[in-house]
Amino acid sequence: MREAPVTPNGDRIRWVELPGAEPVRLYLHGLGSSTPAYFAAAAAHPLLAGRRSLLLDLLGFGLSDRPTDFGYTLEEHADAVAAAVAAAGPDRVEVVGHSMGGAVAIVLARRHPHLVERLLLVDANLDRIDPDRRRPGSSGIAAYDEEEFLAGGLGEVAERVGPFWWSTMRLAGPEALHRSARHLARATEPTMRELLLGLDLPRTFLHPAADGGPAGADALRAAGVRVVAVPDCGHNIMIDNPDGFAAAAAEALEQG
Template sequence: MREAPVTPNGDRIRWVELPGAEPARVYLHGLGATSPAYFAAAATHPLLAGRRSLLLDLLGFGLSDRPADRAYTLEEHADTVAAALTAAGVEAAEVVGHSMGGAVAIVLAHRHPRLVARLVLADANLDPIAPAPARPGSSGIASWTEAEFLAGGRERVAERVGPFWWSTMRLAGPEALHRSAVHLARATVPTMRDMLLGLDLPRTFLHPLADGEPRDADGLRAAGVRVVALPDCGHNLMIDNPDGFAAAAAAALAA
């Protein structure tokens, strides 16, 4: 376990670090998740093991501190990750991001280019999402005001997401969870998609085969982003199909 202060108040990001060869590989989890739980099997898979790996929890989630006074925008998440990586002596990392973690990874590469050499995005958010009360993820959480979420919405979310997701989502600070969801649904300006298209580094977008290709996949390819379908999985690619995910990620990182 490692940690580093990332805010003026000394709030700390924590990560599980696996020793290995440089350059480092950084894993970033999705909304309501935690990287050690979601990425342990991938990081230790024979196809991906042997690299210095940081399974990092975003501020407000998992093992990291949960301050209630942060905005939890995607830009702020990227900046606090950058502070943690700088404290860890990481530069030119291979960053693997799932869902919201993929969105944060894109913003990190856009705002702190010296820290990121390659991106592997696992079904990452690229565009704004309209709030939808019946849905369990960011769009559902964002449909409540923060006051409504803190006064009972969080318990409603626990019922909707089920025991697997709730097992890690319950660790998130309530304010962090709601504000992160709101900003994820709102997206950045420019959007994460536009940032991704403008990056000058190797980029791969992994998506579940059953869901079909992401929106404007041809536009991603035209900008040099590899778009790869993974069979036998849903949104949690690395958990549903760990061997397939490790093979696809290893191929992306070797390309």
């Protein structure tokens, strides 16, 4: 495990580092998750192994610190990740981002274009989400204000997300979880989709084949984004179908 201070107060992001060749791969988890838990097997898969890999937990989640005075916007997450990558040393990274981690990856590429060599987005958030307390994830969490979320909403969310997701979500700082969800649901301005369309670097979007493709897939393709369906999986593609994910990811990361 490695760590680096990423805020003026010295709050630390931590990551598990796998040795290997460059270019370096940076893996980013989704809301309420932890990158080592969700991506370790994928990073070690024979089709993806051999690269120096940073399995990084966003500030507020997993192994990283959970400051209560941090805003947890997508922009702030991206800047904190950039500071951690600078401390880790690589000049450029290939970024693999799942769900919210994909949204952070897009913002990272926009705000720190010198740092990102290519993007592999794994069923990433691209658009605004309507808050709905009945749903799990960012939509349900964003439907609470922070006071009521801390006073009991977190417990209600725990019952809805199920034991697998809760196993890592319970490690998140409550403020971090709520603020990240609210900002993810609100999206950036312009939206992550609009930012993605304007990026000038190799970009691939993986999605579960059962979903029939992401919204606006034709516009993504027209802008040069490769849209790739992965069979036999849900939202957690790398966990549900490790071999299918590794094959699609390896092909995407080899594209020019």
